[in-house]
Amino acid sequence: MTARRTAWGAYAQITDALRQRITxxxxxxxxxxxxEVALCAxxxxxxxxxxxxxxxxxEEGLIKVHTGIGRFVHxxxxxxxxxxxxxxxxRHQIENRTLTAGxxxxxxxRICERYGVSRFTARHALKSLEAAGLVTCVHGKGRYVRxxxxx
Numbered sequence: 001m002t003a004r005r006t007a008w009g010a011y012a013q014i015t016d017a018l019r020q021r022i023t024x025x026x027x028x029x030x031x032x033x034x035x036e037v038a039l040c041a042x043x044x045x046x047x048x049x050x051x052x053x054x055x056x057x058x059e060e061g062l063i064k065v066h067t068g069i070g071r072f073v074h075x076x077x078x079x080x081x082x083x084x085x086x087x088x089x090x091r092h093q094i095e096n097r098t099l100t101a102g103x104x105x106x107x108x109x110r111i112c113e114r115y116g117v118s119r120f121t122a123r124h125a126l127k128s129l130e131a132a133g134l135v136t137c138v139h140g141k142g143r144y145v146r147x148x149x150x151x
Contacts, residue, residue: 010045014053017043022062022073029075033063082117086125087132094134094145105135105143 018039021027034042039050054071057063064074080088090106093099106114111122126143129135135143 010043010049011052011056014039014043014045014050015056018053018057019060019062022057027073029073031073032069033071033073035070082115083121083124083128086111086115086117086122087128090125090129091132091134094129099145101145101147103145105129105145107142 018027018033027033033039033054036047036050036054039054040047043050054063058065058071062074063071065071090099099105105126108119108122108126111117111125112119115122126135126137130137130143134146136146137143
């Protein structure tokens with residue numbers, strides 16, 4: 001007597017296989033998953049079984065459905081706040097001397113425009129550079145790279 005492969009077993013195996021491909025990076029964040037028809041052919045199962053597996057991955061937050069387009073691997077949230085990324089970018093410019101001692105940093109408005117962030121986020125990035133001792137603020141004039149920045 002041979003063991004019959006149940007829909008439950010197939011569904012769970014497909015879910016596990018796709019989850020593994022996502023976590024290993026075979027399907028990168030933002031990439032589209034293969035169509036249901038292709039998955040049916042690959043796993044030799046019916047469309048309902050594939051849909052059940054995909055539904056589980058969606059509930060787990062691993063994939064997102066864009067109606068009429070397909071299913072995509074959900075990109076994980078960024079691990080660093082936006083202000084920290086902006087500050088790191090400006091710090092890099094100071095360290096590699098794209099911005100040298102005495103140079104004026106971009107205004108809050110320019111940072112908002114360049115990075116697509118709110119004024120609060122831009123201000124937070126600039127304040128963190130001030131706190132690190134890399135930048136000085138001249139009231140009414142702007143922020144400048146300090147003259148005594150250690151290299």
